Amino acid sequence: MYNSTIPYASLTLTKRGRNPLASAIATTALQILIDEDLSTKAFDLGELFRSEITKIQKTNKHVVEVRGRGLLNAVVITEDIRAGKKKRGAWELCLLLKERGVLAKPTHGNMSVCLLLPTLHVTNDYCSIRFAPPLVISKDQLLKAIGIIGTCLNDIDKAETVIPGEDGMANHHVEIEN
Numbered sequence: 001m002y003n004s005t006i007p008y009a010s011l012t013l014t015k016r017g018r019n020p021l022a023s024a025i026a027t028t029a030l031q032i033l034i035d036e037d038l039s040t041k042a043f044d045l046g047e048l049f050r051s052e053i054t055k056i057q058k059t060n061k062h063v064v065e066v067r068g069r070g071l072l073n074a075v076v077i078t079e080d081i082r083a084g085k086k087k088r089g090a091w092e093l094c095l096l097l098k099e100r101g102v103l104a105k106p107t108h109g110n111m112s113v114c115l116l117l118p119t120l121h122v123t124n125d126y127c128s129i130r131f132a133p134p135l136v137i138s139k140d141q142l143l144k145a146i147g148i149i150g151t152c153l154n155d156i157d158k159a160e161t162v163i164p165g166e167d168g169m170a171n172h173h174v175e176i177e178n
Helices: 020-035 038-059 090-099 139-155
Strands: 063-069 072-078 081-083 086-088 126-131
Touching: 020 038, 038 063, 038 072, 038 139, 090 126, 090 139
Parallel strands: none
Antiparallel strands: 063 072, 072 126, 081 086
């Protein structure tokens, strides 16, 4: 209830987003972005990610394209990866990455490939995997993740590679070391 004896009561008690705590948190977060120059760090580490994955692309037949801006990146892979009698794709690669300590998200189809690579025909044979590490990731952590991505891309088409969760069971426990 509005109390006219409290000065500026209508400014502090309103539900129109004038929350002083939220404002203080937002101001502090923006100041950290500026002080730690996180936008430049994201730009530089994103360039590093794309250049290292492009090197992997030259030796790995599954990587079709690498794209992104800053630390938000996508790797387009062939969806039809044969491992003996098994067919593996982006989902299985993401499960293998998760098992080895890297989280990534596969997309459902890839309609933007035709815009970026006009020589490709969009079919279900290509799929993007999105990588979005935190802004506070270090260069060493990023290089370790890139190494894991390269290893997983090499291991995915080996029939003996065991991928927890590949059988549809989602109750596997994974421990990730710090």
